[in-house]
Amino acid sequence: MCGIVGYIGKKCDLKKDLINDLKTLEYRGYDSSGIAIYDGNMKIVKTKGKIENLEASLKNVDIANSQLGIAHTRWATHGEANDINSHPHRVGCVTLVHNGIIENYVELKEKLIKKGYHFVSDTDTEVITALLDDIKKSEEDNVKAINKMTLELEGSYALGIIFDDDYDHLYAIRKDSPLIVGICNGCNLIASDVTAIIEHTKKYMLINDYEIVKLSKDKVEIFDRNLKNVKKDILEVSWDINQAKKNGFSHFMLKEIHDEPTVLKDTISEYIKDVNTLINKMPDLSKYNKIHIVACGSAMHAGLVGKSVIEEYANIPVTVELASEYRYKKNFYDKKTLVIFISQSGETADTIAALRNVKKDKIDTLAIVNVVGSTIAREADRVLYIRAGVEIAVATTKAYMLQVAMLILIALNIAYVNKSMNEEEVSKVLKEFKKIPKFVNEIILREKECFEIAKEISSQEDVFFLGRGVDYALSMEGSLKLKEISYIHSEAYPAGELKHGTISLIEDGTVVIGIMSKDKLAPKLLSNVKETLARGAKILIIMTEDLDMDFDFDCHKFVINKVNDILQPILIVVPLQLIAFEVARQRGCDIDKPRNLAKSVTVE
Numbered sequence: 194m195c196g197i198v199g200y201i202g203k204k205c206d207l208k209k210d211l212i213n214d215l216k217t218l219e220y221r222g223y224d225s226s227g228i229a230i231y232d233g234n235m236k237i238v239k240t241k242g243k244i245e246n247l248e249a250s251l252k253n254v255d256i257a258n259s260q261l262g263i264a265h266t267r268w269a270t271h272g273e274a275n276d277i278n279s280h281p282h283r284v285g286c287v288t289l290v291h292n293g294i295i296e297n298y299v300e301l302k303e304k305l306i307k308k309g310y311h312f313v314s315d316t317d318t319e320v321i322t323a324l325l326d327d328i329k330k331s332e333e334d335n336v337k338a339i340n341k342m343t344l345e346l347e348g349s350y351a352l353g354i355i356f357d358d359d360y361d362h363l364y365a366i367r368k369d370s371p372l373i374v375g376i377c378n379g380c381n382l383i384a385s386d387v388t389a390i391i392e393h394t395k396k397y398m399l400i401n402d403y404e405i406v407k408l409s410k411d412k413v414e415i416f417d418r419n420l421k422n423v424k425k426d427i428l429e430v431s432w433d434i435n436q437a438k439k440n441g442f443s444h445f446m447l448k449e450i451h452d453e454p455t456v457l458k459d460t461i462s463e464y465i466k467d468v469n470t471l472i473n474k475m476p477d478l479s480k481y482n483k484i485h486i487v488a489c490g491s492a493m494h495a496g497l498v499g500k501s502v503i504e505e506y507a508n509i510p511v512t513v514e515l516a517s518e519y520r521y522k523k524n525f526y527d528k529k530t531l532v533i534f535i536s537q538s539g540e541t542a543d544t545i546a547a548l549r550n551v552k553k554d555k556i557d558t559l560a561i562v563n564v565v566g567s568t569i570a571r572e573a574d575r576v577l578y579i580r581a582g583v584e585i586a587v588a589t590t591k592a593y594m595l596q597v598a599m600l601i602l603i604a605l606n607i608a609y610v611n612k613s614m615n616e617e618e619v620s621k622v623l624k625e626f627k628k629i630p631k632f633v634n635e636i637i638l639r640e641k642e643c644f645e646i647a648k649e650i651s652s653q654e655d656v657f658f659l660g661r662g663v664d665y666a667l668s669m670e671g672s673l674k675l676k677e678i679s680y681i682h683s684e685a686y687p688a689g690e691l692k693h694g695t696i697s698l699i700e701d702g703t704v705v706i707g708i709m710s711k712d713k714l715a716p717k718l719l720s721n722v723k724e725t726l727a728r729g730a731k732i733l734i735i736m737t738e739d740l741d742m743d744f745d746f747d748c749h750k751f752v753i754n755k756v757n758d759i760l761q762p763i764l765i766v767v768p769l770q771l772i773a774f775e776v777a778r779q780r781g782c783d784i785d786k787p788r789n790l791a792k793s794v795t796v797e
């Protein structure tokens with residue numbers, strides 16, 4: 194989604210810095226970008242497409258030494274991706290950048306047109322800019338003007354604002370869209386997330402809804418809705434700048450898959466020393482007899498693995514729902530229900546909205562989040578951080594794996610507390626858990642095998658993933674990973690369901706990937722796979738080493754170590770990620786920034 198960054202203060206080359214910072218926000222997803230720098234005159238340059246286009250356009254613009262600028266990557270919502278719709282927008286005395294969606298912009302636009310405003314873009318952002326300019330005609334004080342504007346806006350926004358009557362300050366505000374303030378020596382910044390400030394400083398402040406930021410080069414002032422000064426804690430980014438670099442890998446996605454053994458080990462070590470450690474470190478979840486898991490995309494797929502292991506081992510019914518549906522439907526929960534929200538970014542708009550609904554009903558919430566201090570982490574009653582480190586590739590890999598690992602720990606914790614598993618059984622799993630990072634590493638080293646399998650897939654138009662039980666949940670993630678980065682159409686099916694309709698799509702050469710990790714279900718899966726073979730499908734199998742199966746046909750097999758069933762999903766997911774990566778690489782796709790996608794989906 195859109196990314197914003199803004200500077201005020203001493204900079205030798207503001208143009209270069211803003212461009213570099215925009216590049217660090219590229220991973221959020223965008224289709225155009227723009228920059229506004231005040232160097233005695235307001236210079237605005239905006240271009241469709243990659244930031245390189247913006248850089249090229251900027252070469253022709255003379256920009257003198259400057260201390261004030263805002264920049265933006267736009268992910269089109271209102272109006273196509275073109276130069277005019279790109280941000281910054283400028284109307285009258287106001288120049289601004291915006292992340293979010295204004296829901297009542299049509300009404301506001303009509304009112305402003307009646308007042309004589311003329312609009313050149315299709316965006317809701319230009320409407321905000323005009324609205325603020327209009328308010329400024331009767332309100333001199335910029336903080337008060339921004340506050341008045343919020344009374345008229347419906348929707349979500351993080352704004353970086355420059356007023357023509359005050360080039361000594363940079364202003365910002367947020368509602369339901371992420372915004373932070375970075376604090377440096379001799380300059381201050383605003384940004385959508387910490388990756389944009391980390392080159393300059395590790396010190397930052399989190400901004401809450403409706404808080405108005407007024408920055409000068411050496412002062413940070415923050416006001417609440419009553420225009421009272423707010424005192425903020427200064428936080429420190431815990432990760433290093435190197436984590437946001439490729440460090441020799443061709444792509445961030447590959448680097449992040451290679452990070453998995455380390456981050457998995459670091460995160461689980463805190464919990465798996467022994468049963469007592471697990472129980473003491475995990476929140477007490479003994480009172481719940483029902484769990485809802487709410488999330489989007491891959492995080493929802495991790496939730497499906499969680500459902501499988503929590504139901505099987507902890508004996509508690511779990512429903513998994515997409516946040517975009519859950520937020521608008523009737524949900525059946527009570528005081529003994531725990532609602533778990535899973536989100537890598539902690540800023541996904543639908544997940545935040547669903548969380549707020551549940552909190553309004555005073556139902557207990559637990560968040561599984563990666564980004565420390567993000568909205569979901571702050572607003573849930575309790576939070577378990579997965580600590581995957583910064584994830585830059587749009588397609589999640591290491592964060593998904595750690596979400597699954599955290600849900601397995603939750604299952605073990607509840608299973609022990611409600612006596613579905615005894616101490617000896619839990620201890621046995623924890624002991625084996627310690628070996629899992631090493632096994633993950635061994636699978637990652639089998640990149641070449643994945644390359645061979647990928648060759649079978651990369652010229653396909655359709656790929657089907659089949660699984661049963663937890664393997665179906667994993668198939669869904671394998672399928673999403675493949676389609677989002679390689680643009681090959683793909684579907685995941687519970688293997689037994691295929692013949693109820695979808696098998697009509699199988700034809701000569703269609704690739705079917707079967708996942709088998711459970712001895713009870715493997716023969717059933719094999720029969721379903723053979724049904725597709727009989728219709729000409731090309732079969733690939735991902736299976737565990739223990740399965741004694743009679744394959745009377747030729748197929749690629751990727752065989753994985755057998756570990757305790759509850760831990761097996763963590764290993765299965767590795768070849769799924771690597772195969773998707775290799776297919777996309779062979780097809781020459783933009784793997785880290787797939788078309789139309791955004792890392793952090795901050796609009797509904």
Ligand code: F6R
Nearest residue numbers: 490491492536537538541588589
């Ligand atoms: C797919 C992917 C997305 C995210 C989804 C939720 O690879 O990354 O499907 O899982 O957008 O994002 P978070 O976890 O940030 O809430």
